[in-house]
Amino acid sequence: REKRHQEFCLEAIEAGLVRSAHDLSEGGLAVALAECAFHGRKQIGCSITLEDSIRPDTLLFGETQSRILMTCRKKDLDTLRELARRKEVPARSIGETGGTEISVEHRGRKLLGLSVKKAFRAWKDALPDLFKVRI
Numbered sequence: 412r413e414k415r416h417q418e419f420c421l422e423a424i425e426a427g428l429v430r431s432a433h434d435l436s437e438g439g440l441a442v443a444l445a446e447c448a449f450h451g452r453k454q455i456g457c458s459i460t461l462e463d464s465i466r467p468d469t470l471l472f473g474e475t476q477s478r479i480l481m482t483c484r485k486k487d488l489d490t491l492r493e494l495a496r497r498k499e500v501p502a503r504s505i506g507e508t509g510g511t512e513i514s515v516e517h518r519g520r521k522l523l524g525l526s527v528k529k530a531f532r533a534w535k536d537a538l539p540d541l542f543k544v545r546i
Contacts, residue, residue, distance in 0.1 A: 416477045419498040423481070428491045430482040439472035441523065443480045444513050445530050454527045459506035459515045467517050482508055 423429045431450070433443040440459075448454055461470055483491050488504060495502035513530060515523040 413477050415498055415500055416479065419495055419500040419502075420479060420481075422498070423491055423494055426490075426494070428483050428487045428494070430484065432482075433480045435478040435480060436474050436476060439470075439474050440478075440480065441471040441515070444515070445534065447480065447482075448513055448527045449531050449534065454511075454531060455508055456510040456512045456527045457506055457508045457514065458510065458512075461505060461515065461517045463517075467520075467522050470517060471515065471522065 420429070420432060424432065431447060433447050435443050444457055444459065448456060463470055465473075481491070492502055492504075511527055513523060513525050513527060514521070
């Protein structure tokens with residue numbers, strides 16, 4: 412299973428279908444979304460909608476192996492899905508990037524709605540605040 416996922420990712424990247432990819436093994440979906448929002452010069456939000464019957468905490472913070480958050484252009488979405496199908500890798504669209512907020516909704520209930528700026532500040536200041544030092 413892991414090998415199929417990695418082969419899918421490599422092929423998708425080599426084909427130019429993937430804008431970004433982040434595994435969910437360290438902190439789960441919530442951490443991956445935040446780290447992706449902070450990456451690069453421009454902070455960017457996202458709007459995610461989940462319909463799974465899994466508990467919300469597991470959805471947000473589960474560190475299950477072989478789960479990867481990917482972004483692609485809208486025009487490449489069908490091609491990316493077809494590649495996943497051929498490689499027998501489960502894949503689905505869960506939202507869109509853009510805006511100034513990290514927003515996650517689960518079965519009609521908002522689980523997370525946080526300004527990217529506030530999330531970045533909390534992340535950046537976490538260690539200094541722990542030791543009560545300013546960097």
